[in-house]
Amino acid sequence: MKALILSGGKGTRLRPLTYTGAKQLVPVANKPILWYGLEDIIGAGITEIGIIISPETGEEVKAKTGNGEKFGVNITYILQEKPAGLAHAVKVAQPFLGDDSFIMYLGDNIIQSELQTFLETFKKQDLDALIMLRKVSNPSAFGVAKVDENGQVLQLIEKPKNPPSNLALVGIYFFSKTIHEAIDNIQPSARGELEITDAIQKLLDWEKPVKACTLEGWWLDTGKKDDLLEANRIILDTQLSPSVKGEVDEKSQIIGRVQIGTGTKVVNSSIRGPVIIGENCYLENCFIGPYTSIADEVTLIEGDLEHSVVLKGAKISGIHQRIVDSVIGQRAQLGVANMRPKALRFMIGDDCQVELS
Template structure:
């Protein structure tokens, strides 16, 4: 059994952050989104993982993630020159996959359920494909499945204008080697991509065994700012453990579940959890409210924020008005003159400088 993680694409929904970096490396609770998928796959006992990368962000992903040693797996990086669809990514990865069955995981998705239970179902029933589904309120934005009472997939359609059901395909699939012939038989869709839904539909047309299971836990697609913030909130709520190791002066208050890296400095500030503070951060004369993740090397001085994600090296200086629902890019610098409104919302790309006067 092998795994294929899709970590290419251009991340247009998360711009401006993704003009300068990979969307799969944007941190949730101070961990790159991509790494959650790697950990889930490793926990299922799969050791050979291929990661699809793009020319623009591939080198950054390789440098950050490495050869897989930290996850106990072996990683092979596979270049996809153009983002021509999920099925195209599988086609590009065929030399790596060979005749092995594999799990395909979209690198910007977060899934609470254990992969092991789905893998066991796939293997025990010798399926050609197993898809994971979730009921959604806007099925026209997804691939949509029609399923009978036994879990057999009857039909699939990609982003339909009139959805036949509210069951959306989650970014997690299990395939036998028969998927390669199905992909070879399809043509690009109207948007110029090889759709994985078309390939699975081809399996159905050929009489292959395709089943579906519905997720029980949360599923998070982090492609947009608000989705990223929601993912950060859920991860902090469900996974954060209190760990106050930093340098905390006697005038500071730490309330609730807060994790502070050993090299972080907390000076005359209040942190109300759930909050995570990364290495070499300096928090001074500030309030950090619930559901905030402050990544390594960030400096926050004379500021007030909550429900926000601050990327590595960012600086927020003198912003005493409340910052909420914001994502601040790497090395971005925000400073504020007196007399501004009471609440501010930001999506700030890497290396930006913003001064509100």
């Protein structure tokens, strides 16, 4: 059994951050989104992992994630020259996958459930495809499945105008080698891509064994800013272990579950968890509210921040209005001159400089 993680694409929904970096490396609770899927796969006992990368961001993904040594696995990087669909990514990866069954995991997805249970179902029932479904309120934005009461998949439709159900396809799939033949027998969709839903539909047309499992826990597709912030909130709520390794002066107050990294200094500040703060940061005269993640080497002086994600090396100073629901890119600088009080919300890309006046 192998695994294929998709970490290509242009990440248009997370611009401007993704003009300068891979969307799968944007951190949630100070860990790249990509690594959550990688760890899920490793937890299922799979050690041969291929990662699909794009020409634009592939080198960054390789530099950040490495060859798998630090995770105890073997990682092979596979270049997809253009984003021509999920099924196209499988086609490109066929030399790596060979005749092995595999898990395909979209690199910007995070799920609560462990993969092992689904993997056992896939193997025991000798399936050609096992798809994972989740009830959603807006099914027309996803691939949608129609299933019977036994979990047998009857039909798949990509982003239907009139959805046959509210069951969206989660970005995690289990396939046997038969999927390669199915992909060879489909044509590009109206948007010019080889759709994995069409390939699975081909398996259904051939009456191959295709089943569905419904996720009961949460599923997070982090493709947009609000989705990213929601993922950050849930991960901090459910997985944060409190730990203070940095320096916190006697004038500061730490309340609730807070993690502070080595080399970080907190001066005359109040931090109300759940909050994670990385290494070598400097915070002075700040209030950091719940559901905030601050990466390494960030400087915050006289700031008020809540429900936000701040990336590595950013600097925020002198803003006395509360910043909420924001994502601040790497090395971005945010300052203030004179302004009327108001709540502030930002989506700021890497290396920007913003001054409010």
